[in-house]
Structures are given as structure tokens and as C-alpha cells.
Amino acid sequence: EDKVVQSPLSLVVHEGDTVTLNCSYEVTNFRSLLWYKQEKKAPTFLFMLTSSGIEKKSGRLSSILDKKELFSILNITATQTGDSAVYLCAFKMYSGGGADGLTFGKGTHLIIQP
Amino acid sequence: DAMVIQNPRYQVTQFGKPVTLSCSQTLNHNVMYWYQQKSSQAPKLLFHYYDKDFNNEADTPDNFQSRRPNTSFCFLDIRSPGLGDAAMYLCATSRGSARGFYNEQFFGPGTRLTVL
16 A cells, blocks of 8 residues: 655744655655645645656755655755745656546645744 | 636535536646545545546545536536535646656645535
């Protein structure tokens, strides 16, 4: 059975701190891993990772995938209160159909205190 | 701006009274998805359309149906809503390809369904 574990489940830090969010997985037919940010609305896309060891970066956010050890991390540096959200890790598995839904982890609830 | 639109944003229905949620997109994506997200839980895929082909997840209750009359629109029909169906319903789109599927999904703002 496919398993996606995000840790920690919740995290409270002060503005300016750096945080690292983890996503470990046991997934058959792995295709790609995606990170989403969800505030009080629909998830917004952050990164998609398909290859191991290649860092993706967008401003203060970065992410990397390790397909050997089966995990990904999402880093946020110099955190701001606007980074407060639930961060969701999701997987796309390939079933040959060409269009597969995402399987989400439970998310990490990040709170940035001023 | 190209986007995914969901209407209504909030829907209240009565126990057992059929309800339809709507999703439209201007992205011209060929794949559309419906997810159910209950409070404090991750989104769960219900089904998706690849063009006109409907793909139901194995554990999606029969109470949930979907229609896609054209590329731009997709509907979620709940035939007899129960209290346990109260949730946020998210529509998403993506560009699928027969070779495999690497593209991200774009989500609409969601419809929050309340069942009285």
C-alpha cells in the first residue's frame, strides 16, 4: 500500500527562522513528487520534482528529492508571516493512463510568529 | 487571466437533496479532476476526466457522479448528500499526454458544501 508521511505535522517558528519540511514515501510506480501550499483556500503549486538530487528553487523556497532514500524536503529561509500555511506533499503515480490524480500527504501546518 | 473557476463558493443543501457543483477552466487543459477535502485532511481524489474519458477512483461512493459536457466545464453531482459529505470540493486541471504525465495540477478556489 502506498504511504506518504509528512513531518512534522505542525511547526511554530519565529519570523526570520529557516524551516525544513519533510516528506517520506513508499509509493509504487512513482512518477513525480509535488509540493503545494494551502492557506484557507485551494492548494497552490510550488514545485514538481521528478529527478533525484536536482534542487528546485523559487525565491526563499527550495526543494530536493532523494529517490534512493525515498524522501523530499522543502526549505523555507528567512520565513515571513505570509508563509504560514499547510504545506502538502503529493505524488503522481504512473498507471499508464496518461493522466493520474494526486495522492496527498496529510500536510505540515506551519505557523510563523511575528 | 487563465484560471479555474468554481461555483458556487459556498453551497448549503439538505440531507438527501441532490446538489451540483460546477467547475470551469480557461486553461484549455484536457484533464479535469474532482477532489474532496474534509476538515484538517488532505485532498482525496474522487475521479477525473481525460478528455471525455471518465476515470473513477475505486473507493469513490456511487453517490458521487460527474459530467463533462465540453472541455471547459465539469460538474460534480451528489445524488443524496449525507452529513458525511460535508467538505470542501476542489476542482483541478492539468495538461495530460499519452506518453505519461508530468504536468502540475492547477486548483480552483473550491466549493465548501454544508449539509443540514
